[in-house]
Structures are given as structure tokens and as C-alpha cells.
Amino acid sequence: MFRYRDREVSKKIMGELEKMGLDITLMHVCGTHQDTLMRFGLDGEFRKAGIDIRQGPGCPVCVTPPEEIEQALELARKGVTIAAFGDLMRVPGREQSLDDVKAEGGDIRIVFGIDDAVEMARDSENEVVFVGLGFETTAPTTATALLADPPDNFSVLNFHRVVPPALRAIASLGEIKLHGMIQPGHVSTIIGTEPYEFLSKEHGIPQVVAGFEPLDLMMGVYMLAKQIGEGRAVVQNEYSRVVKRGGNPVALKAMEDAFATSDVRWRGFPVIPRSGLAVRSTLGKHDAAKKFEDILAPVRDAEYKEPEGCRCGEMLRGLLTSEECPLFGRQCTPSTPVGPCMVSREGSCYISHRYIRGGRRLDEH
Amino acid sequence: MCLAVPAEIKSIDGTTAKVDFGGVMRPVNISLVDAKIGDYVIVHAGYAIEILDKEEAEKTLQLFRDILAQEDAGA
Numbered sequence: 001m002f003r004y005r006d007r008e009v010s011k012k013i014m015g016e017l018e019k020m021g022l023d024i025t026l027m028h029v030c031g032t033h034q035d036t037l038m039r040f041g042l043d044g045e046f047r048k049a050g051i052d053i054r055q056g057p058g059c060p061v062c063v064t065p066p067e068e069i070e071q072a073l074e075l076a077r078k079g080v081t082i083a084a085f086g087d088l089m090r091v092p093g094r095e096q097s098l099d100d101v102k103a104e105g106g107d108i109r110i111v112f113g114i115d116d117a118v119e120m121a122r123d124s125e126n127e128v129v130f131v132g133l134g135f136e137t138t139a140p141t142t143a144t145a146l147l148a149d150p151p152d153n154f155s156v157l158n159f160h161r162v163v164p165p166a167l168r169a170i171a172s173l174g175e176i177k178l179h180g181m182i183q184p185g186h187v188s189t190i191i192g193t194e195p196y197e198f199l200s201k202e203h204g205i206p207q208v209v210a211g212f213e214p215l216d217l218m219m220g221v222y223m224l225a226k227q228i229g230e231g232r233a234v235v236q237n238e239y240s241r242v243v244k245r246g247g248n249p250v251a252l253k254a255m256e257d258a259f260a261t262s263d264v265r266w267r268g269f270p271v272i273p274r275s276g277l278a279v280r281s282t283l284g285k286h287d288a289a290k291k292f293e294d295i296l297a298p299v300r301d302a303e304y305k306e307p308e309g310c311r312c313g314e315m316l317r318g319l320l321t322s323e324e325c326p327l328f329g330r331q332c333t334p335s336t337p338v339g340p341c342m343v344s345r346e347g348s349c350y351i352s353h354r355y356i357r358g359g360r361r362l363d364e365h
Numbered sequence: 366m367c368l369a370v371p372a373e374i375k376s377i378d379g380t381t382a383k384v385d386f387g388g389v390m391r392p393v394n395i396s397l398v399d400a401k402i403g404d405y406v407i408v409h410a411g412y413a414i415e416i417l418d419k420e421e422a423e424k425t426l427q428l429f430r431d432i433l434a435q436e437d438a439g440a
């Protein structure tokens with residue numbers, strides 16, 4: 001993989017991009033792309049070449065709205081064992097986070113994946129609820145575990161979301177003029193490249209599926225710049241060493257068997273049609289939404305406000321960079337996060353704060 | 366977050382494989398891929414979601430070089 005960091009090739013690509021005299025805005029939707037951009041200082045180099053790259057709704061924890069976080073909190077308060085990814089622990093619900101409820105005695109455990117949670121349920125008398133979070137990269141893991149006949153005391157609070165409908169929402173809202181999109185390598189590993197084609201056909205947006213090494217991103221941007229220059233709009237695949245046009249059929253089948261699409265709200269967005277995944281009724285006994293309907297209904301239907309002054313919502317629609325938020329690095333830091341974009345390791349505020357302090361880039365951290 | 370670096374499969378027992386993450390051995394679920402020992406896999410949330418195609422990896426690098434060589438020739 002080291003060769004995907006080849007300095008000479010990177011320098012050449014940047015040189016070519018600079019020669020093109022560009023003035024374009026691109027979007028990607030992946031925390032790992034943002035990490036590569038910031039960690040290697042590519043964002044600044046691209047900007048010098050007239051290329052502004054925004055992170056859109058590509059942070060699963062960030063796009064999870066407060067009413068969903070609050071459901072996990074409420075189950076924990078009622079004595080259910082909650083198994084969640086570490087990234088979710090400090091995200092604020094209405095007033096508290098999972099961490100806060102844990103401090104008050106809630107049985108909340110961090111897991112690396114759903115299999116750990118299933119094991120936990122096998123060893124427990126208590127009800128265990130796994131908070132299913134993430135895009136098409138993690139959704140098939142939840143689907144596979146649900147289809148493998150987990151114990152009766154195991155269920156999933158299913159907040160998985162799928163990416164293409166959110167891209168449609170961004171394009172249809174029309175708030176930001178995008179000259180191209182860098183599509184997420186690992187979501188594409190599952191879904192393939194075909195589900196993005198509508199964006200090029202219907203909205204004229206050039207697209208490249210890219211990997212996560214610096215050279216992958218640079219090449220991806222270069223391929224986009226070429227398309228833009230030639231007046232073309234198609235989906236190209238830079239990450240062919242992992243992504244196939246048809247995706248991963250085993251994973252897609254598991255998702256199809258376990259989930260049906262549903263209309264859900266994303267933080268910063270209105271309800272996005274068919275962008276959520278609901279557990280199919282055949283697996284209903286493992287669907288926490290059904291199992292704990294009485295506890296969850298009031299929480300789910302309540303009104304929630306976003307944290308005061310937090311611009312996360314605009315950030316997720318690509319309208320703002322983290323440094324443009326007045327709270328960034330002042331009231332809002334990773335140890336005192338105001339919004340989810342500063343909590344999640346995939347959030348643009350967290351990533352910016354990690355690599356830039358006081359205008360200085362920290363390469364070693 | 367996406368673990369961008371592929372891990373090598375060292376042993377397989379049913380749907381569980383032991384993979385090497387740069388010196389650290391971890392079990393991963395391989396239900397979603399048709400993997401064998403020696404394959405490099407992309408791992409998410411404890412599951413291998415795809416196998417790295419080593420030939421394609423080489424081809425992509427060669428493609429980068431070719432494109433840039435063309436630019437040089439055309440400039």
C-alpha cells in the first residue's frame with residue numbers, strides 16, 4: 001500500500017491540477033476521505049489549485065438525529081443492556097449522552113461489531129440491544145447477524161442509513177453548486193458503482209469512486225478535473241482493486257433479506273425518502289423498535305432542538321467548513337463537544353481539530 | 366471509521382478468520398466474502414467486506430504512471 005503514497009507521482013498530479021486553472025467545488029461523503037485530506041495536508045494543496053473539497057453527510061454518527069440517540073438513552077435508563085460503537089458514547093441526545101447515562105449506572109457497553117453484542121446476549125439474562133449505526137459498510141454486518149438466528153434476548157435498534165438517497169437530496173436541494181463528487185470507497189465496495197449513475201445522468205455531476213490513500217484521492221480529483229474539462233459526467237472507478245461495478249452480492253442479499261427501506265430524517269436534512277433501513281417483519285422479534293414500542297414511542301415522537309449555535313447541519317449539507325463555525329476550537333473542542341460533528345472520529349469538526357490548531361497543522365498526533 | 370488498510374488472513378475456522386493488522390492478530394467474520402488464507406481483506410466492524418484484488422492494485426498504479434507519462438508527452 002505504501003506505493004499509493006509515492007511522493008513523485010503526487011507532486012506530478014498536483015502540478016497537472018495547478019496547470020488546469022480550476023475553480024471548482026467537490027464533495028465527498030466519507031470520514032476517512034476527510035481524514036486523508038486533513039492528515040496529509042491535501043486540502044490546502046487542493047485549495048491552491050482552485051479545488052474546494054467539502055465533506056457532505058458522510059459521518060453516520062453525525063447524521064443520526066437526536067430523537068434516535070434519545071431512544072438508545074431511554075432504553076438504557078429503563079434497564080436494557082445497550083451495546084454501541086464507541087463513537088456514539090458522547091453524542092448528545094436531548095440533555096444526556098450514553099456516557100452520562102452510563103455514569104448514572106446504565107448498562108452500556110462499547111463493542112467493535114455486532115458479533116460482540118450477540119455474544120454478550122448469549123451470556124446474559126438481560127435484554128441486549130445493539131445500536132445499528134452506519135451506512136452500507138456496516139449495515140450488511142447487522143443484517144448477517146440478524147439472519148444467523150441470534151438469541152431471543154437480542155435485538156437491534158436499527159438506525160442504518162443508505163448513501164445514494166442522501167446524494168439525491170443534496171443534488172435536489174440545490175444549495176451548493178457541485179462540480180463533481182468523490183464517492184466513498186467502502187460504501188461502494190458493497191453497493192458497486194451503478195447506484196450513483198443517476199447523479200451523472202440526471203444532475204450532470206461527474207463522479208469518481210476513490211480509495212483512501214493520498215494518491216487515491218489525488219487521482220480521483222484528477223479524474224474529476226479531466227471529466228469537467230471534457231464536459232463529461234460519468235461514474236469512474238479509481239478504487240478498482242476493491243470496488244466492483246456490481247458491489248458485493250453476498251452483502252447486498254443479506255441487506256435485502258433483513259431490511260426494507262424506510263423514510264427517515266437525517267440531522268441537517270428533512271426526511272429523506274427511502275434512506276433508512278427498517279428490520280423486516282420476518283425478523284420482528286429482534287427489532288428493538290417493535291419489542292420496546294411502549295418505551296420508545298414517546299421519545300421517538302417528541303420534538304428536539306439542535307445544540308445551540310452548532311452548525312453541524314449546514315456542515316453536513318456541505319455549506320460550511322468546520323473552521324467557519326464560530327464555536328470551533330473555542331467553546332467546542334473534542335473534550336467539550338457541542339455537536340456530533342466534534343464527537344465522532346468521522347465528523348469534520350473532530351478531524352479538523354485533530355490536525356489543525358491555531359492555524360498550524362499537526363502532522364504527528 | 367473505515368479501516369482503509371487491508372489485513373492479511375492467516376487462518377480460517379468456519380466463518381471466523383484470524384487476520385494480521387500490521388502485527389496485531391484479530392478475529393474477523395468472513396461470512397460476506399469467499400476468502401482464503403493469504404488474501405488481503407477490507408475489514409469493517411469485525412467483518413471482512415471485500416478481498417483486495419492484487420492484480421487490479423498493480424494495474425491502477427501502472428495506470429497512474431501511464432496517464433502522467435502521457436501528460437508529459439503532450440505538454
Ligand code: SF4
Binds near residue numbers: 310327339341349
Ligand atoms: S464546531 Fe462544534 S458547534 Fe461548530 S458545527 Fe462543529 S460540532 Fe457544531
